[in-house]
Amino acid sequence: MDKINILIIGSGGREHAISKALSNSRSSDVLFAFPGNPGILEIATFADIDLSAPHTIIDFCKEMNIGLVVIGPEQPLSDGLVDKLKAEGINCFGPNKYAAQLESSKSFAKDFMKKYDIPTAKYANFSKNNETLAHDYINSVKLPIVLKADGLAGGKGVVIPETYLDAHSLLDEMFTGKFGNAGDKVVIEEYLEGEEASIFAICDGNDFITLAPAQDHKRAYDDDKGPNTGGMGAYAPADIVNDEILEIIKNQVIIPVLEGMKKEGNPFIGCLYCGLMIKGNEVKVIEFNVRFGDPETQCVLSIFEGDLAKLFYSASLSKIDKSAVRNIAKSYSCNVVLASKGYPTTYENGFEITGIEKAQNSDTTVYQAGTKIKAGKLVSNGGRVLGVTAQGETLQDAINKAYEGVDQICFDNIFYRKDIGKKGLK
Ligand code: AMP
Ligand code: GLY
Numbered sequence: 001m002d003k004i005n006i007l008i009i010g011s012g013g014r015e016h017a018i019s020k021a022l023s024n025s026r027s028s029d030v031l032f033a034f035p036g037n038p039g040i041l042e043i044a045t046f047a048d049i050d051l052s053a054p055h056t057i058i059d060f061c062k063e064m065n066i067g068l069v070v071i072g073p074e075q076p077l078s079d080g081l082v083d084k085l086k087a088e089g090i091n092c093f094g095p096n097k098y099a100a101q102l103e104s105s106k107s108f109a110k111d112f113m114k115k116y117d118i119p120t121a122k123y124a125n126f127s128k129n130n131e132t133l134a135h136d137y138i139n140s141v142k143l144p145i146v147l148k149a150d151g152l153a154g155g156k157g158v159v160i161p162e163t164y165l166d167a168h169s170l171l172d173e174m175f176t177g178k179f180g181n182a183g184d185k186v187v188i189e190e191y192l193e194g195e196e197a198s199i200f201a202i203c204d205g206n207d208f209i210t211l212a213p214a215q216d217h218k219r220a221y222d223d224d225k226g227p228n229t230g231g232m233g234a235y236a237p238a239d240i241v242n243d244e245i246l247e248i249i250k251n252q253v254i255i256p257v258l259e260g261m262k263k264e265g266n267p268f269i270g271c272l273y274c275g276l277m278i279k280g281n282e283v284k285v286i287e288f289n290v291r292f293g294d295p296e297t298q299c300v301l302s303i304f305e306g307d308l309a310k311l312f313y314s315a316s317l318s319k320i321d322k323s324a325v326r327n328i329a330k331s332y333s334c335n336v337v338l339a340s341k342g343y344p345t346t347y348e349n350g351f352e353i354t355g356i357e358k359a360q361n362s363d364t365t366v367y368q369a370g371t372k373i374k375a376g377k378l379v380s381n382g383g384r385v386l387g388v389t390a391q392g393e394t395l396q397d398a399i400n401k402a403y404e405g406v407d408q409i410c411f412d413n414i415f416y417r418k419d420i421g422k423k424g425l426k
Contacts, residue, residue: 001310003029005065007047007057009081010072011037013337013369013387014294018072018308019044020365021301025309027324032064038378039368051076054084061090068093068313074152074291077270078104093312095290098266102257102288103273106148106187109288116260118253120285121146121277123189128175137188138167144191149174151182155218155230156344160191192286194279195423197238198296199246201254201274202311204320205267208254209311212303212329213241214296215424220344222419229344230384233420235334235395236299240278240424248283249274257288269316298367298389299333334398334421335389336406340370341413343383351412353378353385359405364390366405380411395424 006028008019016039022028023043033044034051047064049056061069069085071077071094080097094100101108107125112118126134138145147170149157157179161167174183197215201208214236220226241249253274261268273289292300301308305327314321340347349370356366356378367389370382386409390401399421406416 001027001313003027004067004309004313005030005032006068006070006309007032007034007061007064007066008040008044008070008072009034009051009076011035011040011369012072012294013367013384014292014297015072016040016367016369017298017301017389018070018292021304021308022070025307027307027313028309030064032066037368038371038373039366051081054081057081058085058088058090061085067091068309068316070094070312072291074100074103074289077290078152091313091316093316094270095268096266098264099261099268100290103290104152105185106150106287107185110187110189112260113285116256118256118285119283121190121192123187125150125185125187127185128183131175134171134186134188135168138164138171141188143167146189146191147171147174148187148189149179149183150185150187151179153179153182156228157182158228192277192279192284194277194282194284195240196286197241197276197278198293199241199249199254199274199276200292200296200300201272202315202320203254203258203268203270203272204315205262205269205318206258207320208258208272209320209322209325210246210250210254210328211300212237213246214238214293214300215240216293216296217417217420222417227344229339231293231295231337232339232417233334233336234296234299235332235398235421235424236296236303237329237332238424244281245278245283248281249276252283253285267318269318294369295335295337295384295387298335298387302365302389302391303329303331303333305330331391331393332395332398333389333391334395334402335387336402336416336420337384338386338388338406338409338411339384339415340380340382341415343415347383348413349379349381350374351380353380353409353411355409356386359388359408363392363401364388364405366409380413385411385414395421
């Protein structure tokens with residue numbers, strides 16, 4: 001294929017990793033980014049567009065001859081950006097608004113799974129109009145249970161109450177707006193035991209290819225304690241997803257999603273993120289996301305070999321070219337998120353960051369997430385600030401190198417988990 005110009009939308013560590021892989025792709029020409037971050041904008045050109053005014057994106061794509069738009073985060077996908085761009089003949093890697101409901105509405109996703117026989121936890125959906133029924137339901141089931149705000153909540157809308165009292169008050173908090181409109185509906189589901197893994201399937205509506213399985217660390221503190229976050233670190237490949245488990249995931253989860261979405265008239269194009277609970281040979285879906293996961297992507301793409309631009313482009317045209325992938329896992333990788341103390345609730349920003357250059361080498365990359373330039377200096381500007389991602393021959397090697405990188409980096413209020421990857425060493 002001819003080289004194409006690409007526009008990537010997003011500003012996190014995920015988009016930094018995707019940008020790096022795209023800019024290293026043979027099929028990519030000029031890479032543009034919006035809004036980007038200081039790390040992304042070292043390898044991409046800033047695109048002067050406004051997400052809330054889609055005509056600015058359409059005009060930009062036409063003027064710059066953009067062959068592909070890659071949308072990183074869930075919000076623009078669930079707002080229907082793909083539908084608007086495609087209506088103007090602009091190619092996108094990402095699902096349309098209907099298919100994006102697999103992430104933007106947990107009740108939609110649960111009903112979809114039930115309809116297409118995809119294994120998941122038993123559940124019931126409630127809206128705030130039938131609050132009493134929801135409380136009665138809690139009283140009728142055994143703990144532990146899981147309460148999930150229906151809408152997008154940045155990975156923070158899921159709680160696992162320890163007592164019935166907590167369950168009732170957490171439900172009240174959701175219904176009274178703790179997560180804004182996202183909590184107008186709540187899914188109450190059975191608690192699943194097992195080990196978690198994330199699988200990314202690059203989908204073209206009919207067919208797909210999976211990338212290296214990864215394991216995220218969602219809780220804020222070591223030993224999986226503390227509140228849920230967007231993710232504090234990851235490693236890949238996660239060996240818990242062996243060949244047999246992968247076949248189960250393909251047959252029981254990914255293929256039924258693709259078939260189901262086709263039947264609903266909205267073929268799924270983009271990255272289908274399957275968040276899974278694995279116990280023995282049983283796989284259940286915890287959640288779907290309709291985009292790459294962060295920080296898992298930083299691991300998955302740092303060990304990927306191939307032409308990512310070609311893979312995305314061919315998938316966007318519903319003709320996935322699997323030969324664009326040479327190797328999904330040339331080694332192991334480990335990512336440690338450097339966050340601001342207080343994340344995922346409140347934290348201070350604006351502290352100077354040093355040591356990135358020293359941390360980086362041929363095996364280690366520091367991806368930027370919550371950063372900005374202030375008075376010529378790189379400063380912290382978010383809950384998750386950086387992701388230090390290293391590769392190694394073994395998982396232990398990748399972990400060691402990631403933490404060697406972490407040791408080089410300083411900013412006030414730095415906070416990170418010390419046990420990333422440990423679960424995979426068994
Ligand atoms: P979600 O946003 O749905 O992925 O949920 C965030 C995290 O909460 C998951 O990664 C799990 O660690 C946990 N979780 C969610 N649903 C369940 C469940 N049914 N059983 C056990 N843990 C869950
Ligand atoms: N790391 C979890 C997510 O991206 O949703």
